Amino acid sequence: xxxxxxxxxxxxxxxxxxxxxxxxxxxxxxxxxxxxxxxxxxxxxxxxxxxxxxxxxxxxxxxxxxxxxxxxxxxxxxxxxxxxxxxxxxxxxxxxxxxxxxxxxxxxxxxxxxxxxxxxxxxxxxxxxxxxxxxxxxxxxxxxxxxxxxxxxxxxxxxxxxxxxxxxxxxxxxxxxxxxxxxxxxxxxxxxxxxxxxxxxxxxxxxxxxxxxxxxxxxxxxxxxxxxxxxxxxxxxxxxxxxxxxxxxxxxxxxxxxxxxxxxxxxxxxxxxxxxxxxxxxxxxxxxxxxxxxxxxx
Amino acid sequence: xxxxxxxxxxxxxxxxxxxxxxxxxxxxxxxxxxxxxxxxxxxxxxxxxxxxxxxxxxxxxxxxxxxxxxxxxxxxxxxxxxxxxxxxxxxxxxxxxxxxxxxxxxxxxxxxxxxxxxxxxxxxxxxxxxxxxxxxxxxxxxxxxxxxxxxxxxxxxxxxxxxxxxxxxxxxxxxxxxxxxxxxxxxxxxxxxxxxxxxxxxxxxxxxxxxxxxxxxxxxxxxxxxxxxxxxxxxxxxxxxxxxxxxxxxxxxxxxxxxxxxxxxxxxxxxxxxxxxxxxxxxxxxxxxxxxxxxxxxxxxxxxxxxxxxxxxxxxxxxxxxxxxxxxxxxxxxxxxxxxxxxxxxxxxxxxxxxxxxxxxxxxxxxxxxxxxxxxxxxxxxxxxxxxxxxxxxxxxxxxxxxxxxxxxxxxxxxxxxxxx
Numbered sequence: 109x110x111x112x113x114x115x116x117x118x119x120x121x122x123x124x125x126x127x128x129x130x131x132x133x134x135x136x137x138x139x140x141x142x143x144x145x146x147x148x149x150x151x152x153x154x155x156x157x158x159x160x161x162x163x164x165x166x167x168x169x170x171x172x173x174x175x176x177x178x179x180x181x182x183x184x185x186x187x188x189x190x191x192x193x194x195x196x197x198x199x200x201x202x203x204x205x206x207x208x209x210x211x212x213x214x215x216x217x218x219x220x221x222x223x224x225x226x227x228x229x230x231x232x233x234x235x236x237x238x239x240x241x242x243x244x245x246x247x248x249x250x251x252x253x254x255x256x257x258x259x260x261x262x263x264x265x266x267x268x269x270x271x272x273x274x275x276x277x278x279x280x281x282x283x284x285x286x287x288x289x290x291x292x293x294x295x296x297x298x299x300x301x302x303x304x305x306x307x308x309x310x311x312x313x314x315x316x317x318x319x320x321x322x323x324x325x326x327x328x329x330x331x332x333x334x335x336x337x338x339x340x341x342x343x344x345x346x347x348x349x350x351x352x353x354x355x356x357x358x359x360x361x362x363x364x365x366x367x368x369x370x371x372x373x374x375x376x377x378x379x380x381x382x383x384x385x386x387x388x389x390x391x392x393x394x395x396x397x398x399x400x401x402x403x404x405x406x
Numbered sequence: 407x408x409x410x411x412x413x414x415x416x417x418x419x420x421x422x423x424x425x426x427x428x429x430x431x432x433x434x435x436x437x438x439x440x441x442x443x444x445x446x447x448x449x450x451x452x453x454x455x456x457x458x459x460x461x462x463x464x465x466x467x468x469x470x471x472x473x474x475x476x477x478x479x480x481x482x483x484x485x486x487x488x489x490x491x492x493x494x495x496x497x498x499x500x501x502x503x504x505x506x507x508x509x510x511x512x513x514x515x516x517x518x519x520x521x522x523x524x525x526x527x528x529x530x531x532x533x534x535x536x537x538x539x540x541x542x543x544x545x546x547x548x549x550x551x552x553x554x555x556x557x558x559x560x561x562x563x564x565x566x567x568x569x570x571x572x573x574x575x576x577x578x579x580x581x582x583x584x585x586x587x588x589x590x591x592x593x594x595x596x597x598x599x600x601x602x603x604x605x606x607x608x609x610x611x612x613x614x615x616x617x618x619x620x621x622x623x624x625x626x627x628x629x630x631x632x633x634x635x636x637x638x639x640x641x642x643x644x645x646x647x648x649x650x651x652x653x654x655x656x657x658x659x660x661x662x663x664x665x666x667x668x669x670x671x672x673x674x675x676x677x678x679x680x681x682x683x684x685x686x687x688x689x690x691x692x693x694x695x696x697x698x699x700x701x702x703x704x705x706x707x708x709x710x711x712x713x714x715x716x717x718x719x720x721x722x723x724x725x726x727x728x729x730x731x732x733x734x735x736x737x738x739x740x741x742x743x744x745x746x747x748x749x750x751x752x753x754x755x756x757x758x759x760x761x762x763x764x765x766x767x768x769x770x771x772x773x774x775x776x777x778x779x780x781x782x783x784x785x786x787x788x789x790x791x792x793x794x795x796x797x798x799x800x801x802x803x804x805x806x807x808x809x810x811x812x813x814x815x816x817x818x819x820x821x822x823x824x825x826x827x
Binding site: 189 | 636
């Protein structure tokens, strides 16, 4: 059974298709990366899953039920547009939001204490929200999204505004929730996080689902056509005829080979040039490359 | 229902705990105390400015009797006069020049010129033409003197004139179901007080509801909320939560003002034993009806203000769009005098049946003269029917608007929102 299934879902505002005929299935217990350029329709898709927006055509099911006020009780949602009541105490806000999602207040209180301690916000729980830094508020938001232990978690840009340490904590929590059987949908621009965390991806552009499936399978389907090379000296060999595009770094480059070209030929040319090669690797394309290739822009 | 209750609770508690609420709740009774003390003080220490007057009498023979009746007025509430000079058939131009310089120097407050031909107007020359209080006693004194002169010309004895010319006093007594009461302006006082109270509280709490919705939008709390509760629940909870705050405040005010009024009346009597406060008898049925229209008006206008808040993304935009909600209220207040003059006219009936005006105009009619039961019932039915419609429409605007940021929607856009599913 799927956690989420979208069937030919369409939404338009004033004649513009925000979401256009999107079909998508999210496997239970998986982490799905929802990718796409700004304005691609990711947030509209999420809002329809949350039953905040109603699709103009198509159907959406969550845990095999048509979306309703009942289905969203089982979803933990961290919206992109987020904020908290500035003049409320931190723990009171968390408890209020959990209670709105159907959790009894005493239990919400107990869990809020635990989570605040885990995110090192224990000393701040009686403070007002507007006394917190932006990063701290982000953590409070994240806590209030997962406090009621939802079987499905939808996170829109969960890492924005967090320092690396907190990014790691949020990531750990996500993996922990997955190991407990929860399904996670992660909408983000941070490809390296998706690559490390997600089991599958869905790439949306101009309202359409242009690529979705198992992340590993997608990468394999592109074959090993990416070369990572580090070197000192002149870089004239990078314009070898087997190379289709180059991404230059300080101490090396990432080169993409033309279809059918042999990495061996390129390596030979590099060695024969006066550059000193320190590293040479043949890889699958990065998600970033796939994203750029598919959407035509970064 | 549990969610609506949670929203009411949060809205109520966070509002009641604010400094602004505590201060505004205390300031009204305190201002009341200051006002009562001030009024009591002014009643006992009213500045008695005597008007110094000169009379130029071109008609002849009138000045002494004008002087007499002005200086011996039995009514202590009108301005006191002292007639400094009278001039019988003077060299008008010269005398007038002198008098004008006296007025300008402040030695004299005003002078009258009584023309030789009494079909012409009598002139009052003064630096302070805004002092209407002097006009009535002056006119009365002049008329009395003139009538006296004409009667004595027909051979009637001067001593009889006062008795012949004495008029009657007209006392107004209000007839109502609960009996009769001497009218000393309390009906008008209550009516105007009610209109001001209803208008200002509907406006104030409507705007509070609007800002509360706006706050959730500007702090971006809205989407988190809307993912757990339906817009209709959020709207209802918000309106009821703010209502709870409002009624808490009113209760504190009414209780404290009630105590103050009885205490204040006692104090005023102490300061000035001769002043008597007219009895303010407010029947219970009136209070219940007024409460009914107030609640109705409150829900109606709060829902409209909430929709305005939901449609805008900042205070400036909301400020520009709030006329949509304020308009009918201003309309109601600008017609209150029409209803007050004749509360039983067809115009008053029609105006007070219009749901957007009823919350102000029907209580006004009630305070003057109880309208027939069917008119009240019809007005209540229309009002509550409209409330359902307005809350429905507001919830629509709310549903679309709460997630819209950016430019303020135009009126056609707002209407289009109503058609969104």
